[in-house]
Amino acid sequence: MKFLSVLLAFTVSPVYVAATGGLNGLPVLNGPIPIAPKIAGSKTSIGDFVHPGLWHTHDDLERIRDGVLQKKDPWYKVWANFSTDSYSQATYEMQGPKSVLCRGTCSNYTAFTNDVRAAYQNAIMWYVTKNQSHWDRATTIIDSWGGNLTDIVGTDTSLLVGLEGDMLANAAEIMRWEGGWVEKGASPYGGTGFSNQLYWLFARQSIIIGQANYGMVSIKALLSFAVYLDDVAMYNYALYAYLNEPCAGIYANIESTTGQSAETGRDQGHAMGGLGWAAEAARVIQSQGTDVYGEGNNLLLLGAEYTAKYNLGYDVPYDPKFYRCEAVLINGPWAQPSNISRGISETSPQVWDILYYQYVIKRGLSAEWLTMAKEKIDSLGGEEHPYGSSPDDHPGWGDLLFSYDEKCTCLNNNSATIWGGGMIGPDGVGNINTA
Numbered sequence: 001m002k003f004l005s006v007l008l009a010f011t012v013s014p015v016y017v018a019a020t021g022g023l024n025g026l027p028v029l030n031g032p033i034p035i036a037p038k039i040a041g042s043k044t045s046i047g048d049f050v051h052p053g054l055w056h057t058h059d060d061l062e063r064i065r066d067g068v069l070q071k072k073d074p075w076y077k078v079w080a081n082f083s084t085d086s087y088s089q090a091t092y093e094m095q096g097p098k099s100v101l102c103r104g105t106c107s108n109y110t111a112f113t114n115d116v117r118a119a120y121q122n123a124i125m126w127y128v129t130k131n132q133s134h135w136d137r138a139t140t141i142i143d144s145w146g147g148n149l150t151d152i153v154g155t156d157t158s159l160l161v162g163l164e165g166d167m168l169a170n171a172a173e174i175m176r177w178e179g180g181w182v183e184k185g186a187s188p189y190g191g192t193g194f195s196n197q198l199y200w201l202f203a204r205q206s207i208i209i210g211q212a213n214y215g216m217v218s219i220k221a222l223l224s225f226a227v228y229l230d231d232v233a234m235y236n237y238a239l240y241a242y243l244n245e246p247c248a249g250i251y252a253n254i255e256s257t258t259g260q261s262a263e264t265g266r267d268q269g270h271a272m273g274g275l276g277w278a279a280e281a282a283r284v285i286q287s288q289g290t291d292v293y294g295e296g297n298n299l300l301l302l303g304a305e306y307t308a309k310y311n312l313g314y315d316v317p318y319d320p321k322f323y324r325c326e327a328v329l330i331n332g333p334w335a336q337p338s339n340i341s342r343g344i345s346e347t348s349p350q351v352w353d354i355l356y357y358q359y360v361i362k363r364g365l366s367a368e369w370l371t372m373a374k375e376k377i378d379s380l381g382g383e384e385h386p387y388g389s390s391p392d393d394h395p396g397w398g399d400l401l402f403s404y405d406e407k408c409t410c411l412n413n414n415s416a417t418i419w420g421g422g423m424i425g426p427d428g429v430g431n432i433n434t435a
Contacts, residue, residue: 030207033233036240041290043232050412051177053287054170054224055280055395055402059412060287061178064400065128078400079128081384087114088121090133094141097148104154109164112149113392115141116164119171120395127178135179142172143184146194149201157205159214162221164392165202166280169224172198176228188433199229209241212262212324213274215248220281227284235288242281243295247325250278250292254299255322259306262324264316265334269341269349271307275300276351276394283354283402289412293358301367304355308373310337311344344376350383353398364407 036042043049052058067075082088095111103109119141126134145168152160172194175181185193203225206218219241226235246252253262253274261271278300282292293300310316316337323333344352356374359365377383383398395401404410 030204033207033231033237035233036236038236039240039243041239041285041288041292042236043288046230046232048232048288049227049230049235050288051227052173053227053284054173055283055287056170056174057287057412058178059410061127061174063404063410064124067403067405068128068400072405074399074403074405078382078384078397082121082397082400083125085121085385087118087386088125089118090122090125090131090137092118092122092137094118094144097145099148100151100153101149101160102152102154103156103160106154109160112145112160112164113390115145116168116171116392117386120167123171123174123179124401127174135175135181138171139175139179139181142168142175142181142194146183146197147185147192149197152201152205158208158210158218159390161202161205162217163390165198165206166221166224167392167395168194169198169202169221169228170395173224173228182431186431195229198225199231203229203231203234207237209245209248211247211326212253213270213277215245216253216274216277216281219245219248220277220284223281223284227288238281239285239290242278242285242292250295250299252325253278254303254306255319256296256299256302258317258319259299259302259304260316260319260322261303261307262322264307264310264318264337265320265323266327266330266332267338267340268307268311268343272311272349272351273393275304275307275355276349278303279351279354279358280394282358293363298359298365301355301359301365301370304352304359304373305367305369308344308352308369311342311348312369312372312376313343314369344373346377346380347387348377350387350394350396350398352377353383354402357398357403361406362404362408362410 050057052061064075066072068079086092094115096115098108098111101109101112119138122134122138125131126138154160183191183193183195185191203222206222206225209215209218219238222234222238226238242249254260261274263270263274282300285292306316318337320333320335327333352370352373356370360367360371383396386392386396
C-alpha cells in the first residue's frame with residue numbers, strides 16, 4: 001500500500017481518551033500517524049533529535065547573540081528596532097488566554113496571535129540579554145495558554161494551529177532547552193500544561209495535510225511539533241510529506257523547471273507565503289541535521305527567483321497546467337499569473353530574508369531576482385514588523401533571526417547542541433521526578 005493512501009486505512013470511528021486537564025475527553029483526532037517510508041533524514045530513535053532544534057539551534061542562537069553583543073551587522077542593525085518593538089517588551093500585557101479559538105467564518109484569535117508573537121520575541125530577548133524579566137514574560141504566556149486553551153474550531157483551524165501554534169512551539173523550545181523552563185502542570189502522572197496542548201490540540205489537528213501553501217503550513221508545523229515532542233513517527237511523516245506529498249510537498253508547490261508556484265494564478269500573497277513556509281520547514285529539517293534547501297537542484301531557490309521576478313514587475317513563463325490540487329474550490333485553475341497583491345512591499349509576506357541568507361550568503365549562490373527582492377524590501381525598512389490579519393504567518397526580523405555574514409557550513413557544535421537530552425534538570429540530563 002502506498003504511503004499516501006495509508007491515511008484511509010486508519011479511518012476509525014470516534015474514540016475518546018482521558019487526556020489530562022481541560023483537554024479531558026478530546027477525540028483522538030485524525031487517527032494514528034501513518035508510518036512513513038524511511039528516507040534520508042528520517043529519525044530512528046528519540047536520541048536522534050537535536051534540541052533546541054526548530055527554527056534555531058543552540059549555534060543559531062549564539063550567532064544572533066554574538067552578532068548583537070559584538071555590534072556586528074546584519075544582526076546589530078536590526079536589534080534597536082527589535083528590542084524596542086512592543087512584542088519584545090517584558091512589560092507586554094497579555095491579551096489572553098481564552099479557552100476556545102476560532103478561525104474561519106468565526107474569528108476570535110487576535111489575542112492568541114499577539115500573545116504568541118510576544119512569547120517568541122521575549123524568548124529571543126531573553127537569550128540575547130539573559131534578563132530574567134524576559135524569561136518570566138515568555139514562560140508566563142506559554143503556561144497561561146497551555147493551561148487554558150482547550151479547543152480550536154473553524155474552517156481554517158489548520159492555519160491557526162500551523163502558524164500561531166508553530167511560533168508558540170518555537171518559543172517553548174528555546175525556553176525549555178536553553179532556559180531550563182519546566183511547564184506549569186508538569187507531572188510524572190500526566191501533565192495539564194503546554195506539552196499536552198501541543199500534542200492533543202495542535203499536532204493531532206495537523207495530521208490531515210491540505211493543499212499547496214495551506215498544506216505546507218501543516219507540514220512545517222508538524223516538523224516543529226514532532227521535534228518538541230520527540231515524536232519519531234510524526235517527524236518522519238512530516239519529512240516524507242515535505243518531499244513527496246503530491247498536493248502539498250515541495251514539488252507540488254514549485255514547478256521543477258521554471259519555479260512557478262502552484263498559487264501563481266491565484267494571487268501573489270499565497271505564492272509568496274508558500275515560499276516562506278517551505279523555507280521555514282526546511283530550516284527545521286536543517287536544524288535536525290539534514291539539508292533539503294538543496295533538494296531538486298535548489299528547487300526552493302528556483303521558486304524564489306520566479307516569484308521574486310514576477311513581483312518585481314517582470315514577465316515570467318507560465319504553464320496553466322501547473323496549479324494546486326482542488327483549485328476549483330478557489331475559482332481555479334487559472335489561465336495566467338494573477339496580479340492580485342502583486343509587488344514587493346512592506347506588507348508583503350516576510351519571506352525574502354530567510355531565503356536570501358540561506359542561498360546567497362550561506363551558500364554563495366547567484367540569485368539575481370531574490371537579491372533584488374531583498375534589496376527592495378530593505379529599501380522599505382526591512383522585514384521587521386508583523387503585518388496583515390495574522391502577523392504570526394512568518395517570524396519576520398530576518399536580518400536578526402536567519403542571517404549569516406559569510407559563506408559557511410555552520411555545522412552544529414555537538415558539544416553544545418543537545419542530542420536526545422537537554423539542559424534541564426541536574427547536570428543537564430533531564431528532569432528528576434520526586435515525591
